[in-house]
Amino acid sequence: MIGLRRGLVKGARIAALGVYVPERVLTNDELSRTLDTSDEWIASRTGIRERRIARADQASSDLAVEAARRALAAGGLAAHDIDLVIVATITPDMFFPATASIVADKIGATRAGAFDLEAGCTGFIYGLAAATAFVSAGIYHNILVIGAEVLSRSLDWEDRRTCVLFGDGAGAVVVTASDNGGIFSFDLGNDGSGAEHLSLPAGGSRLPATHETVDRHEHFMHMLGSEVYKFATRVIVESCEKVLADAEVTVADVDLFVPHQANIRIIEAAAKRLGFKSDQVFHNLDHYGNTSCASIPLCLAEAVAGGRLKKGDTLLMAGFGAGLTWGSCLTEWDL
Numbered sequence: 001m002i003g004l005r006r007g008l009v010k011g012a013r014i015a016a017l018g019v020y021v022p023e024r025v026l027t028n029d030e031l032s033r034t035l036d037t038s039d040e041w042i043a044s045r046t047g048i049r050e051r052r053i054a055r056a057d058q059a060s061s062d063l064a065v066e067a068a069r070r071a072l073a074a075g076g077l078a079a080h081d082i083d084l085v086i087v088a089t090i091t092p093d094m095f096f097p098a099t100a101s102i103v104a105d106k107i108g109a110t111r112a113g114a115f116d117l118e119a120g121c122t123g124f125i126y127g128l129a130a131a132t133a134f135v136s137a138g139i140y141h142n143i144l145v146i147g148a149e150v151l152s153r154s155l156d157w158e159d160r161r162t163c164v165l166f167g168d169g170a171g172a173v174v175v176t177a178s179d180n181g182g183i184f185s186f187d188l189g190n191d192g193s194g195a196e197h198l199s200l201p202a203g204g205s206r207l208p209a210t211h212e213t214v215d216r217h218e219h220f221m222h223m224l225g226s227e228v229y230k231f232a233t234r235v236i237v238e239s240c241e242k243v244l245a246d247a248e249v250t251v252a253d254v255d256l257f258v259p260h261q262a263n264i265r266i267i268e269a270a271a272k273r274l275g276f277k278s279d280q281v282f283h284n285l286d287h288y289g290n291t292s293c294a295s296i297p298l299c300l301a302e303a304v305a306g307g308r309l310k311k312g313d314t315l316l317m318a319g320f321g322a323g324l325t326w327g328s329c330l331t332e333w334d335l
């Protein structure tokens with residue numbers, strides 16, 4: 001790591017990481033038995049070969065609890081050390097109470113406040129930013145930021161344009177006060193004029209549940225893939241350039257770039273425009289698909305396990321998703 005202007009965001013670091021994925025693997029070949037698709041189409045257009053699917057008795061909070069327990073154990077922390085639980089998700093257990101409230105109760109974080117954060121697939125980056133702000137302001141010391149999704153329940157399994165892209169999983173980090181400040185800079189963005197390109201239209205106050213909304217499959221994810229594709233490749237590049245410039249860091253200084261895992265073509269196009277070499281870029285969507293808010297922490301865990309991300313490395317993370325939202329974060333990896 002070289003040339004970083006330290007302390008853009010003062011006093012916060014990622015102090016622990018834990019992840020959980022369901023055991024059930026759903027391959028492209030298996031999908032093609034019930035859907036007019038093929039492994040060849042899915043793999044060549046998206047890079048995805050398989051994804052995990054939660055058990056029928058598992059909701060997002062159950063996946064989040066597993067990831068949170070693993071993060072606490074990895075960080076040598078007890079549940080009562082946690083001041084705040086933030087769950088970033090687009091597939092909460094229910095509208096209310098917050099999934100974070102359920103998670104805090106299940107892990108025994110009885111001292112902690114809890115809330116959900118909805119920023120599409122960018123939720124994990126938004127959660128990191130919120131936690132960093134709380135910690136840097138001296139309001140809280142230890143914050144659990146969890147990205148957890150059971151997207152398999154929000155997909156129309158008859159719609160080949162969406163259901164092949166997503167999977168279930170969870171990842172958790174603890175953001176902790178630190179003397180040095182491992183997190184350098186953030187960029188968060190939003191363009192609500194693109195809201196209709198990626199949404200789950202019914203069930204809210206705009207379109208409450210009726211027999212008709214169910215018949216029209218409006219309780220499932222709807223997406224205009226080509227619009228999201230164009231948006232994603234543009235905003236990743238702009239957002240990453242901004243956080244790098246803010247911290248006076250160049251692409252060459254970045255040891256690992258972890259983008260949201262939606263489509264390998266989006267990742268490769270953005271990485272190329274930014275000027276990254278392929279060995280600087282991490283992806284694992286071939287075996288998890290797009291797990292929305294869980295995708296970045298799932299990558300971090302795998303990168304650490306594989307020796308691709310080490311203490312002292314400069315890490316750039318970038319996300320995008322429904323909203324339309326985007327965000328990126330530059331940090332020194334400190335685990």
Ligand SMILES: CC(C)(COP(=O)(O)OP(=O)(O)OC[C@H]1O[C@@H](n2cnc3c(N)ncnc32)[C@H](O)[C@@H]1OP(=O)(O)O)[C@@H](O)C(=O)NCCC(=O)NCCS
Binds near residue numbers: 042045046
């Ligand atoms: C969804 C996505 C993979 C589609 O790829 P694409 O190359 O743009 O494909 P198109 O949408 O142009 O569809 C091309 C054809 O493939 C078909 N097709 C779509 N999904 C298919 C599937 N799973 N299997 C086989 N054919 C499929 C379409 O019906 C279309 O056929 P038609 O021309 O006869 O109508 C791509 O647009 C994408 O990744 N977008 C971003 C999505 C995303 O990241 N969402 C999450 C954001 S967090």
